[in-house]
Amino acid sequence: MKRFLFLSLLLFTSYTYSQQVKLSGKLIDQKDDPIPYANVVLENTNYGTTTNQDGEFEVKARPGTYILVVSSLGYGRFSQKVVLDKTSNDLGTIILTNQTQSLNEVAINSHHINRFSDKRTDYVARMPLENLENPQVYSVISKELMQEQVVTDIGQTVRNATGVVPIIYPSGGLATTFRGFNVGINARNGMETTSGRSGIDIANVERIEILKGPSGTLFGGNVSSFGGVVNLVTKKPMEARKNEISYTTGSYNLNRITADINNPLNKEKTVLFRLNTALNKEKSFLDYGFYDAYLIAPSFLFKASDRLTFTLDTELLNVNSTRNLYNRYAPESGITSPEDLKLDYNKALFHNDADAQTASTKIFAEAKYQLAENWTSSTLFSFVGEDVDHSYQYYATWLSPTVAQRESGNWNSIYNNYTNLQENINGEFSTGNIKHKVLIGASYRSFQSRSEASRTGTIDTIDVSTDFHALRKEDIDPHLVSNYWPGWNAVNSYTLSGYATDVIDWTDRLSTMLSLRIDHFDREAKAGAEGFQQTALSPKLGLVYQVVKDHVSVFGNYMNGFQNQAPRTQPDGSQFVLDPVYAEQSEGGIKAEVFDKKLSATASFYHIAINNAIRTNTDGFAAQDGEQVSKGIDVEVIANPFPGLNIISGYAYNDNRIIKSSDESIEGNKAVDSPENVANFWASYTFQNKLKGLGFGVGGNHVGQSYMFSDNVFSIPAYTVYNASLFYNQPSWRIGLKINNLTDEKYWTFWGVRQVPANFAANLTFRF
Missing domain, CATH: 2.40.170.20 (TonB-dependent receptor, beta-barrel domain)
Structure with a gap:
């Protein structure tokens, strides 16, 4: 009986610590502005991430007790003990003071940022899946890249995605071709849209997501072509002024x-x-x-x-x-x-x-x-x-x-x-x-x-x-x-x-x-x-x-x-x-x-x-x-x-x-x-x-x-x-x-x- 209880406890412990739970929060400064691209790490582990444009972050880790370290160049360093014991752990809002401080002790330096590689999206699979978890290929074009290239129209913008070429219709609309098939700009925030005759202005575009391959399963034949789907993500209201x-x-x-x-x-x-x-x-x-x-x-x-x-x-x-x-x-x-x-x-x-x-x-x-x-x-x-x-x-x-x-x-x-x-x-x-x-x-x-x-x-x-x-x-x-x-x-x-x-x-x-x-x-x-x-x-x-x-x-x-x-x-x-x-x-x-x-x-x-x-x-x-x-x-x-x-x-x-x-x-x-x-x-x-x-x-x-x-x-x-x-x-x-x-x-x-x-x-x- 003792042996059975010991094995049960061992299996339960193994099961519990094989699961990953989420730690989330938002990073702002003293003016309530979000702090993007800040480092968020669990000290002495490989768990870490950077905040997005809205200052939000999400770290996945096994249940346990950690020291959370948050830092960004030009701001102070924040650390806090966290206990991860459930599926979702929300820390709420974290405020960093504006001051210059050495970040040598931080595992990841804030200027080591791959600014164009953020592929986090809820639209590609209609569920929160990381890029490495998703069996579908997709490209993301961010507003930061649009700004850096001083683009003023969507035709210039979509050229940053692999294999994508813009098409201008005689009717005035714009489409794209990739993987050998044409598709219009048919999705907006995951829902159907169209640009066949009216066109698109990029002033309200946060990012462009281009899904590769026939995507009828989630988007249907009205939105997708046999080459894929182009989805526009619009700018959303934020808490910061x-x-x-x-x-x-x-x-x-x-x-x-x-x-x-x-x-x-x-x-x-x-x-x-x-x-x-x-x-x-x-x-x-x-x-x-x-x-x-x-x-x-x-x-x-x-x-x-x-x-x-x-x-x-x-x-x-x-x-x-x-x-x-x-x-x-x-x-x-x-x-x-x-x-x-x-x-x-x-x-x-x-x-x-x-x-x-x-x-x-x-x-x-x-x-x-x-x-x-x-x-x-x-x-x-x-x-x-x-x-x-x-x-x-x-x-x-x-x-x-x-x-x-x-x-x-x-x-x-x-x-x-x-x-x-x-x-x-x-x-x-x-x-x-x-x-x-x-x-x-x-x-x-x-x-x-x-x-x-x-x-x-x-x-x-x-x-x-x-x-x-x-x-x-x-x-x-x-x-x-x-x-x-x-x-x-x-x-x-x-x-x-x-x-x-x-x-x-x-x-x-x-x-x-x-x-x-x-x-x-x-x-x-x-x-x-x-x-x-x-x-x-x-x-x-x-x-x-x-x-x-x-x-x-x-x-x-x-x-x-x-x-x-x-x-x-x-x-x-x-x-x-x-x-x-x-x-x-x-x-x-x-x-x-x-x-x-x-x-x-x-x-x-x-x-x-x-x-x-x-x-x-x-x-x-x-x-x-x-x-x-x-x-x-x-x-x-x-x-x-x-x-x-x-x-x-x-x-x-x-x-x-x-x-x-x-x-x-x-x-x-x-x-x-x-x-x-x-x-x-x-x-x-x-x-x-x-x-x-x-x-x-x-x-x-x-x-x-x-x-x-x-x-x-x-x-x-x-x-x-x-x-x-x-x-x-x-x-x-x-x-x-x-x-x-x-x-x-x-x-x-x-x-x-x-x-x-x-x-x-x-x-x-x-x-x-």
Whole structure:
């Protein structure tokens, strides 16, 4: 009996001390401002972390008694005995006094900060998982990196993510392509959004998260593509009073003013308010063209109790601009690249008054309730509305390198409304020695739209090697034919979904992720559009083993994505009911966070297959047996080799090919918009001593050749663009200068859109 009791006690003790518990808190100074990048360590252990931008920290450790040491350069040192004896231990707010003090006794120095490597997120897996615990590859672009690069638009920003290339639609919206597939900016705080016609302003963006691979399991087919998901995380209210006003000027009459005002509204700091605004005016590098926009984005946070918090986040964006020219090429033109065109690189074919006026309204609300110690309920609502008053879009069909036919369209009276409701239950529990992190969720999505389109035929034919005038609104309007596509895009649809995830920690090193989603899609019948219903099932499986605990992990995943398809009318009048198109990804790789997180790296190989793609036979009948395979590697390295130097770099190789098609001549060809090689690099150095705060950065992007059409005749040339910046950052102000496209490279993105030559942007920011 004594032996049994002894063994039981031994097993209980072993079990208790094999579990990790959380220690959390927030670090502020005497002015109630958060202290970011401070060191938080448990003395004489390997447990430690740094605070985030809001001064918050979370350390995971085994139960026991420790000495907590908190420190930051320029502040005092705080130490306290802590006893960790439950799942969650919250220390509340810790105040550091502002004083200069040697930190030699601290295990980690505050200037050893890998500023661009923070991948903590609740959105990628819809649960709190560390990067090393997550079997999915993702990149994060922080607002600190955006500020350092003096970026003013999201297209410049997403180039910092491995393998990602921006796409500008003729409709004015922005999307990205990676892993061989296009995806719009479709997620905002984990909920559906859109930017197809209204665009995005980055003034209210805290960070951008780019999830790699088909992500239908958690996000559904409406948000994700077979390449992945782009999620914007907006700025949230903070307890500290913190305000910032910024002005940016630069080439092509760039004038941009932004303000970030954050203030608690009561003494108890239970009601918080933040307002982000932006006013942007700029001309095109073409002789005609402009982009004017203003953004108003207020947000509120209300702490109703210790367990219940409400958040309301809104955005109102109004844009008046001109569109990009969409080029088409006659088969007999002999043109195989935009380089062949004899059009002056800075010459526009259409005038300023053939413009576009759009607006978007975005509302996000969340009620977060602590059900129990390890269980949380999140009820979310989002509404996104895009409204287009008018939108002139431009087309040129090239008959030869010098001769083009001009035509235009005007999309007007458009609205696209997306309404989403979502409920997520997150929890943790154990079955014996096995730990579970679970997510159970359900969502409802309503999409309602209306649009009208007018289109011209050929307006004129011009020789661009001679003098010609840019077409004005008065030249276009007489040629417009109203109701060009009856019922185009005037459809309503509804989606009801349920999903669940269980992350099982078999040991403190080995875990699996099991996920499943079911979607029921219902599209109404409406003039010119067939109604249909579809149900899609999307599984996900992930496996992670930490070879070196908390430092190096190997992972593998199987992921699924899907896209709902409307029935097709066959040539004999019959209806061909299509299944959702599925993409399946298999991926394996390694993640590392080593040398006190001064080096963070991810490398993976993936294989994405579409086995039921839709193709059309030569007799006009549709079949659903096309095949496409996209495979490649992603490598990302984020490093802080020595104090002051920060590096972010990535390389992506992608081979995306059409395996089977009704047109046998294109089998084996590259898929469109799929460059084989994409690389990004950015390195910055900030002086640490006498010139503290002064810094500079250099970097660039390379995008390989891609094809505009599946016959692989017309190619978009490869390009490499270099950039550099100089900045001086102080607690109450910052000045920055960025030079883009140092070598004045002439280059084109997908759809043959000309890009900006050498240009600069200068920024001055005040904080108070």
